[in-house]
Amino acid sequence: MSRSDRSPLLLAGLLATAGVAHFVRPALFDAIVPRALPGRARTWTYASGVAELALAAGVAAPRTRTKAALATAAFFVGVFPANVKMALDHRDRPAPQKTAAFARLPLQLPLVLWARKVARNGETPS
Numbered sequence: 001m002s003r004s005d006r007s008p009l010l011l012a013g014l015l016a017t018a019g020v021a022h023f024v025r026p027a028l029f030d031a032i033v034p035r036a037l038p039g040r041a042r043t044w045t046y047a048s049g050v051a052e053l054a055l056a057a058g059v060a061a062p063r064t065r066t067k068a069a070l071a072t073a074a075f076f077v078g079v080f081p082a083n084v085k086m087a088l089d090h091r092d093r094p095a096p097q098k099t100a101a102f103a104r105l106p107l108q109l110p111l112v113l114w115a116r117k118v119a120r121n122g123e124t125p126s
Contacts, residue, residue, distance in 0.1 A: 007114070007117070007121070008059050008060065008065055008069070008118045008121075009060060011059050011069070011072065011114060011115060011118055012056045012057070012060035013056070015052045015053070015055050015059065015072065016052070016056035018052050019049045019050070019051075019052030019053035019055075020049070020053070021049075022045050022048060022049025022052065023049050026042060026045045026046065026049075029045040029048070029049075029082075030044075030045050031089070032082040032085050032086040033045060033082060033085075034082060034085050035085075048079065051075060052075070055068055055071060055072045055075060058071070058072075059072060059115075059118060065118065066122045067119075069115045069118040069119035070115070070116070070119045072115040072118075073112045073116050076108055076112045076115060077108070077112060079108075080105075080108050083101075083104045083105055083108060084105065086101050087101045087102045087104065087105055089101075
């Protein structure tokens with residue numbers, strides 16, 4: 001299997017892992033839901049977990065890959081405020097925690113670009 005054939009599956013795996021994590025350890029995600037969002041943080045945590053699982057399935061399937069990968073890029077942009085909130089909330093934490101929280105911010109760009117590349121490559125040939 002070539003690198004370009006593995007890329008969508010790796011992206012789908014990342015999304016699926018993150019989606020499952022929202023249900024296994026929801027409190028971690030509740031803490032980074034921006035307060036400006038209406039409703040309960042847990043609702044947003046579960047909704048984003050469901051979205052990640054749906055995106056994972058869409059990216060994994062060749063027929064829906066292009067649209068799902070574009071939606072994934074938009075999703076990665078959409079969750080960026082949660083990463084900003086996490087970084088700001090971790091300003092006074094010990095250096096390793098603070099560093100990890102701030103390091104997540106620039107990592108969003110490669111994720112968005114990865115999803116766009118998967119979308120550009122579209123369906124893999126049968």
